[in-house]
Amino acid sequence: MNFSNTLIYWYLQNNRELPWRKTKDPYLVWLSEIMLQQTRIAQGLSYYLKFSEAFPKVENLANAEESTVLKMWQGLGYYSRARNLHFTAKYITQDLQGVFPSTYKELLKLKGVGDYTASAIASICFDEPTAVVDGNVYRVLARYFGIHTPINSTKGIKEFKALAQSMIDVEQPGTFNQAIMDFGSLQCKPQNPNCEECPINNSCVANEKGLTKILPIKEKKIKIKNRFFNYLVFVTEDGTTELEERKGKGIWQGMYQFPLIETAKEVAESTLITMEAFQQKVPSKSKIQLYNKDAIVHKLSHQHLHTRFWIIKLKENTKATIHWYDIEKYPVPVLISNFIEDFNKKSHNFF
DNA sequence: TAATCGTGGCG
DNA sequence: TCGCCAAGATT
Numbered sequence: 560m561n562f563s564n565t566l567i568y569w570y571l572q573n574n575r576e577l578p579w580r581k582t583k584d585p586y587l588v589w590l591s592e593i594m595l596q597q598t599r600i601a602q603g604l605s606y607y608l609k610f611s612e613a614f615p616k617v618e619n620l621a622n623a624e625e626s627t628v629l630k631m632w633q634g635l636g637y638y639s640r641a642r643n644l645h646f647t648a649k650y651i652t653q654d655l656q657g658v659f660p661s662t663y664k665e666l667l668k669l670k671g672v673g674d675y676t677a678s679a680i681a682s683i684c685f686d687e688p689t690a691v692v693d694g695n696v697y698r699v700l701a702r703y704f705g706i707h708t709p710i711n712s713t714k715g716i717k718e719f720k721a722l723a724q725s726m727i728d729v730e731q732p733g734t735f736n737q738a739i740m741d742f743g744s745l746q747c748k749p750q751n752p753n754c755e756e757c758p759i760n761n762s763c764v765a766n767e768k769g770l771t772k773i774l775p776i777k778e779k780k781i782k783i784k785n786r787f788f789n790y791l792v793f794v795t796e797d798g799t800t801e802l803e804e805r806k807g808k809g810i811w812q813g814m815y816q817f818p819l820i821e822t823a824k825e826v827a828e829s830t831l832i833t834m835e836a837f838q839q840k841v842p843s844k845s846k847i848q849l850y851n852k853d854a855i856v857h858k859l860s861h862q863h864l865h866t867r868f869w870i871i872k873l874k875e876n877t878k879a880t881i882h883w884y885d886i887e888k889y890p891v892p893v894l895i896s897n898f899i900e901d902f903n904k905k906s907h908n909f910f
Numbered sequence: 911t912a913a914t915c916g917t918g919g920c921g
Numbered sequence: 922t923c924g925c926c927a928a929g930a931t932t
Contacts, residue, residue, distance in 0.1 A: 595928040602918065602927085636916025639931080673930045693928050713911075740928060749926065750921065777925095779912080808932095810915065859916055893917065 562703070563728045563735055565758050570738030573745060575600075578607060580737070585659040585684040586617045592676045593644050597637060606635050617659070620645065621652035629813050629890035638890075642813060643671030663689045674720070683733035690723035691736045692716075695743025700726075701775035702747060705764030709778040781861055787825055788866040790817040790895075791840060792850065792902070795872075799879035802889055810859065815889040817868070825854060825865060846872040850902070857894040868898055 560568065574580075577600065579591035590610055594603045609631060614620035620628070625645050632641035647669045651659060660666045662685070666677035674692070681687035690696075697710040700722055708715040728735040746753055754766050765771045793801045802815045820836045828847060831837055841847075850868035857864040873879065881889075883906075886899060 592928060597915090597927055597929055598917085599919075599927050634917075636918090637929090639915065640929090643930085671930070675929055679928070691928075694926070695928075737928090744928085780924095781913085808914095812915090857916095859914095861914060861916095 562759060562762075563726055566738040566742050567728060567731065567734055569746070569758050570734065570741055574737070574741055575745075577604075578611070583684045585661070585680055587611055588680050588683050589659070589672075589676070590614075590620075590644070592679050593640050593671055594635065596640060596676070598635065603635065606632070614648075616657075617648050618652045618657055620648040625813065626890060630888070633814075633890050633896065634893055638811060638814060640671060646670050647672070659684075661685045663687055679736060682727075682736050686732060688724075688727050688729040688732040690720065690727045690732075691740065692720050692723050693740060695740045695747075696723055697775050698749065699739055699743045699747045702752075702765035702771055703759065703763045705768065705770060705774070707774070707776055710775045711777050711779065784862045786862055786864050787822045787854075788864050789820040789822060789826065789831060790866065790868045790898075791820065791837075791871050792817050792868050792898075793871045793873055793879045794906075795877060795879055796875060797878060798883050800881055800883060800886065801879045802881050802886070802891075810862070811892045813890070814895075815891050816895050825867070828869075831869070841871055842873060842877065844874050848872070850898075855894070855898075864894065866894060868902075 577591075579587055582588065591603075591607050594607055594610070610620075613631070614623065623645070625642065628641050628645045629638060632638060635641075650669070651657060660669065661681075663677050663681040666672055666680050667674070669677075672680075678689040678691045681689045682691070697715075697719055700706065700719055701708075701710065704722070706718070706722075708718050710716070710719060723739075726735075726739075746757060752771055754760050754763070754771060757763065757766070760766045765774050791801075793799075801818055803818055805811045805814050805816060818840050820831070820834065820840070822831075822834075826834075828849060832841075832847065848870045850870050851866075854865040854867050857866055883903075891899070
């Protein structure tokens with residue numbers, strides 16, 4: 560049996576039962592694919608269930624507020640996915656009369672839909688033989704064929720896409736695509752692949768030559784930037800505080816946070832209070848207290864955020880804009896939501 | 911084109 | 922503890 564048929568046979572016996580596999584509704588398949596970009600199924604599953612229940616049709620999603628969508632997306636990361644998801648839902652509802660594009664070429668035009676996602680939807684929902692190439696596919700193909708081309712190079716991206724396309728089962732492209740991904744995820748895993756019981760181990764180059772540990776090859780290591788965040792957490796006697804929305808480019812667009820002063824390195828209180836940005840944001844005679852002496856290091860894929868929270872007690876009869884009991888309505892990054900949870904337990908120390 | 915965009919699990 | 926990696930896309 561050849562490569563493709565073997566994978567499909569393996570898949571029929573070993574596939575995972577997942578809610579988005581019970582439908583060919585392109586809206587639900589699209590929703591699942593966007594959520595699972597660079598995201599493990601275990602992490603994305605509960606979000607899919609929540610979204611598909613709240614928004615069973617694309618028009619339901621289109622009619623929601625963007626902040627609502629971001630709030631529901633909170634904790635899943637890569638928040639531009641949520642904004643693009645909402646934008647595209649509105650576009651399909653308003654400009655395409657609610658009819659989902661049905662070809663790879665048309666799907667690719669949607670915001671947030673790239674080569675992988677267009678191929679997945681086209682093959683799964685419309686039986687178009689377009690091969691998906693995700694992290695699993697790179698690994699399976701690199702090992703099976705013994706390919707050393709870096710998977711994140713321009714050459715590698717083209718090479719692996721063409722190879723996957725040449726292997727696809729044109730009669731059941733959706734099944735093939737999901738088969739090779741599940742196979743990569745469960746059998747041909749990054750670490751400790753189960754080569755002993757693999758149905759294609761006798762024709763796998765990496766298995767034959769002992770290359771499973773080095774394939775696939777990925778070049779370039781990312782540089783991590785260190786940043787130093789000082790969040791100003793205002794507290795008042797009437798239980799209000801301040802939040803601001805992150806705008807412009809960079810991390811966490813559209814998410815909310817406490818007023819922020821970023822510094823080049825960790826600063827002492829004496830330095831912080833002399834800064835112009837501080838004096839601009841904080842009324843004079845406010846009491847300031849450092850919440851965490853040791854900076855919380857929040858790690859993103861390209862940045863380490865060394866974060867300290869400063870509790871700013873405003874003087875009597877002053878008011879901030881947001882009540883603490885409303886704060887949970889705002890979409891916030893995990894760093895902020897973790898702080899809020901911790902602060903709620905200890906806040907009595909600061910009043 | 912290479913850099914950037916989150917969060918969490920694993921060995 | 923730390924680097925790797927996960928159903929990638931965008932600019």
